[in-house]
Amino acid sequence: MQRSPVGVVIATRDRSAGLALTLRHLLALPERPEIVVADNASTDDTRALLARDFPQVRVLALPFNRGALARTHGVRALRTPYVAFSDDDSWWEPGALAEAARLFAVHPRLGLLAARTLVGPENEPDPLNKVLADSPLGTATDLPGTQVLGFLACACVVRRTAYLDAGGFHPLLFFGAEETLLAYDLAARGWGVTHCPGVVAHHHPAPGPRTDRPAVQRRNELLTAWLRRPLPYAMARTRAVAAEARRDPHARRALREAAARLPGALRARRALPPYLERAARLLDTDTGGTAGTDPGGPV
Incomplete structure (x- = not known):
């Protein structure tokens, strides 16, 4: 069976249990995407787990924590024309990557696609879905969905050439609210950034606040x-x-x-x-x- 034209990059650090669950979901996808895990110098058993339980997954063992820049290492390691990002607590709905590939193929200016995100085991819609769907930027005749300048990094798909053209996630930001700058840089180079609710991602963040x-x-x-x-x-x-x-x-x-x-x-x-x-x-x-x-x- 032919692999998907969409590869998956996961940036992770010290979350081996969540990463294992994510990988099981991704490996069960009918699209059979190539998967790259960019490990940000984990100190837990992440690398041992990957070697033992997921030998089919490519691992980039980064020597220190590169933050969101780990995703760029993953994109460079892949050769698929499109790249989906997951975190170690998110994965893609069966068929979502195939739909994303179709949209990219018929819209050559599309640089980044923001998915509809469902949260937790109850599949609650992420509040950002409505914000993106109601974007005042509206539609463009040569793009699918609604034009936006925001997205969730764990629920987006990029055209590999567009992502690298824009420079990827900026190293100065490390992690946290890094998405807007990438959306700006893609749009400034003429690439479309849109929300396409027909492409669905699942996000299962750990309960409780993150104090930092x-x-x-x-x-x-x-x-x-x-x-x-x-x-x-x-x-x-x-x-x-x-x-x-x-x-x-x-x-x-x-x-x-x-x-x-x-x-x-x-x-x-x-x-x-x-x-x-x-x-x-x-x-x-x-x-x-x-x-x-x-x-x-x-x-």
């Missing part, structure tokens, strides 16, 4: 503003976080960590083209600037 996630997300939202948005906008966002930092420890940490990374952000700064800045502002108004962040990705 709010600060990391806010830090990366600030850095994304400095990397791509107009300077007055970036300064206004920074002033707002500074005001919140007087009473909010998450804001204090976000501000401190963003300041440490600011020189790197300024060196890599590349403002969005005017048409894309207008789209970003429209989405800021519509969603409060929070669409497209994954609260449960690996760190």
Whole structure:
């Protein structure tokens, strides 16, 4: 049986039990995708488990934690024209990868497809589904679905050439709210970024809050503003976080960590083209600037 034109990349760190469950779901898919696990220097039994129980899965044993950049290592290792991302707590509905491949094949400008995400054993719709479906950016005649500038990294499929053309996930952000910057960079190069609800992913995040996630997300939202948005906008966002930092420890940490990374952000700064800045502002108004962040990705 011929393998799928969609490969799967999983970035993981120290979550061997969840990774094993994800791999069992992915290996049972009728599309039989090639799977690459990019292991971010796990200290648990992840690598032993992969070697023992999943010899058919390709493993990239990274020497240290590369954050979201591990996904780019995985994309480079694959040669499939399309790449789906899973986390170690997410997988794809049977038939979803085949539908994604069909959409990419008939829409050559499509660079990234954001799936509809179902959460937990009850298959509850992720609240982001509605945000993406109601995007004010509307449709384009040469693209499927609704145009967006946000997605969940654990529930998206990319055209490999488009992802590499855009540079992949930015190393400055590491993990947390890294999706918006990639969406900006794809769209700035003319690639379409859309939400296609006919492609379905499942996400089973561990219960309970992740205490560091709010600060990391806010830090990366600030850095994304400095990397791509107009300077007055970036300064206004920074002033707002500074005001919140007087009473909010998450804001204090976000501000401190963003300041440490600011020189790197300024060196890599590349403002969005005017048409894309207008789209970003429209989405800021519509969603409060929070669409497209994954609260449960690996760190």
